[in-house]
Amino acid sequence: xxxxxxxxxxxxxASHSHSGTLAEKSHVHRFTYExxxxxxxxEEGYLLDFREVKKVLTxxxxxxxxxxxxxxxxxxxxxxxxxxxxxEVSKYLPHLYSVKxxxxxxxWITYKGD
Amino acid sequence: xxxxxxxxxxxxxASHSHSGTLAEKSHVHRFTYExxxxxxxxEEGYLLDFREVKKVLTxxxxxxxxxxxxxxxxxxxxxxxxxxxxxEVSKYLPHLYSVKxxxxxxxWITYKGD
Amino acid sequence: xxxxxxxxxxxxxASHSHSGTLAEKSHVHRFTYExxxxxxxxEEGYLLDFREVKKVLTxxxxxxxxxxxxxxxxxxxxxxxxxxxxxEVSKYLPHLYSVKxxxxxxxWITYKGD
Numbered sequence: 001x002x003x004x005x006x007x008x009x010x011x012x013x014a015s016h017s018h019s020g021t022l023a024e025k026s027h028v029h030r031f032t033y034e035x036x037x038x039x040x041x042x043e044e045g046y047l048l049d050f051r052e053v054k055k056v057l058t059x060x061x062x063x064x065x066x067x068x069x070x071x072x073x074x075x076x077x078x079x080x081x082x083x084x085x086x087x088e089v090s091k092y093l094p095h096l097y098s099v100k101x102x103x104x105x106x107x108w109i110t111y112k113g114d
Numbered sequence: 115x116x117x118x119x120x121x122x123x124x125x126x127x128a129s130h131s132h133s134g135t136l137a138e139k140s141h142v143h144r145f146t147y148e149x150x151x152x153x154x155x156x157e158e159g160y161l162l163d164f165r166e167v168k169k170v171l172t173x174x175x176x177x178x179x180x181x182x183x184x185x186x187x188x189x190x191x192x193x194x195x196x197x198x199x200x201x202e203v204s205k206y207l208p209h210l211y212s213v214k215x216x217x218x219x220x221x222w223i224t225y226k227g228d
Numbered sequence: 229x230x231x232x233x234x235x236x237x238x239x240x241x242a243s244h245s246h247s248g249t250l251a252e253k254s255h256v257h258r259f260t261y262e263x264x265x266x267x268x269x270x271e272e273g274y275l276l277d278f279r280e281v282k283k284v285l286t287x288x289x290x291x292x293x294x295x296x297x298x299x300x301x302x303x304x305x306x307x308x309x310x311x312x313x314x315x316e317v318s319k320y321l322p323h324l325y326s327v328k329x330x331x332x333x334x335x336w337i338t339y340k341g342d
Contacts, residue, residue, distance in 0.1 A: 004193050005224035020272045036224075044134045045189040050221050075273040079232050107278050110233035110264075118307050119338035150338075158248045159303040164335050 005097060006047045007036040008054055012061050016069040016076040026070065031078075032102040033061070033085060039095035053093065060088045078103045082111045119211060120161045121150040122168055126175050130183035130190040140184065145192075146216040147175070147199060153209035167207065174202040192217045196225045233325060234275045235264040236282055240289050244297040244304040254298065259306075260330040261289070261313060267323035281321065288316045306331045310339045 010033055017026040035057055039047050069076035073084070082101035090096045102108035124147055131140040149171055153161050183190035187198070196215035204210045216222035238261055245254040263285055267275050297304035301312070310329035318324045330336035 002197065002225075002228055004196065005226075006193075007222050007224070009220040022272065022274065022277060041193055044136065044191075046136065046191045046193050047223075049136060050217075054221075077272075077274045079234075079269055079274050082232065083230065103278075106237040107282075108235050109275075110235070111230075112233075114230055116311065116339075116342055118310065119340075120307075121336050121338070123334040155307055158250065158305075160250065160305045160307050161337075163250060164331075168335075 001040045003038060003040050004047055005036050005038050006050070006053070007034055008050060008057060009034045010054075010057055010061065012065045014064050014067050014069050016073075018077070022077065026068065029103045031064075031081070032105070032108075033057070034100040035085070035089055036097045036100075037093065037095040038097035047095065048093065056089065056092045060085060060092070078109045079111075082109045086111050086113065115154045117152060117154050118161055119150050119152050120164070120167070121148055122164060122171060123148045124168070124171055124175065126179045128178050128181050128183050130187075132191070134189075136191065140182065143217045145178075145195070146219070146222075147171070148214040149199070149203055150211045150214075151207065151209040152211035161209065162207065170203065170206045174199060174206070192223045193225075196223045200225050200227065229268045231266060231268050232275055233264055233266050234278070234281070235262055236278060236285060237262045238282075238285055238289065240293045242292050242295050242297050244301075246305065248303075250305065254296065257331045259292075259309070260333070260336075261285070262328040263313070263317055264325045264328075265321065265323040266325035275323065276321065284317065284320045288313060288320070306337045307339075310337045314339050314341065 011030055013030050015026050015028045018024045037048055073080050078101055082099055086099040098110055098112040100108055100110040125144055127144050129140050129142045132138045151162055187194050192215055196213055200213040212224055212226040214222055214224040239258055241258050243254050243256045246252045265276055269275060301308050306329055310327055314327040326338055326340040328336055328338040
């Protein structure tokens with residue numbers, strides 16, 4: 001059976017600060033996410049409806065948008081937020097493969113599950 | 115023996131419509147493709163000549179360029195076209211690893227063979 | 229234990245020429261690199277400090293910047309330079325997973341080690 005990867009990208013703005021070794025004052029990032037699914041083509045020749053995927057991702061990201069992430073997460077590293085998005089998306093859609101979260105165009109985290 | 119991945123990117127414009135669950139009227143996409151090969155370095159220190167790869171991809175994509183894909187494929191989802199490109203490229207070049215086909219900058223399909 | 233991928237991107241300008249089958253006169257490229265690490269989150273919730281990664285990559289790339297690569301490598305294909313960057317980065321940082329090196333926005337090599 002034919003399997004494919006399907007990816008949807010989006011972005012949001014949020015701020016965070018760090019304590020500990022990474023100590024940094026609160027600063028704004030334009031985060032970019034790419035969510036990838038992997039699974040079999042259905043009888044209509046697709047894996048998931050891109051419109052449905054986009055709707056779910058918009059819902060998942062909403063609580064992060066334009067927020068201070070330091071008030072939502074104990075330790076708001078890009079790693080932490082990436083894992084959180086993965087967990088949330090997996091509640092609503094099957095076949096989740098990976099979440100990539102860029103805190104800037106030149107650096108990003110990718111999580112493929114445990 | 116050292117193995118590397120080699121990727122070549124390109125784009126083309128085409129239109130398609132959908133029936134069934136994805137039902138949508140005919141609309142134009144600027145499709146972007148990335149074709150990746152994986153194999154050993156030869157004695158001159160490269161996998162494939164990028165100029166040769168580009169020539170083959172241009173030839174493979176030509177029948178899709180500025181066409182109505184609904185007249186060429188029964189079910190012209192991005193998945194279907196991605197699989198077709200994979201099949202065609204594999205006729206002309208060895209070491210094919212994957213084909214990524216984006217129907218827009220924010221969403222794409224990747225196929226790595228069965 | 230949770231493992232993630234961490235990627236840092238950068239770019240530099242350099243020239244190279246080719247002999248043999250790829251024969252080409254000296255020409256300038258704007259090379260873009262993406263270096264990816266893979267490993268476990270530490271107790272502070274991150275894999276590596278992006279600021280440290282960037283510092284190392286800047287140091288590794290320095291000898292290539294604005295140089296004629298044909299005077300530094302016997303066979304300065306993008307493959308050769310990609311492998312060289314991989315070897316150098318692995319001297320300074322743990323958890324190295326892959327190096328991607330693009331000689332132009334539409335074509336690149338990725339090396340994941342032997």
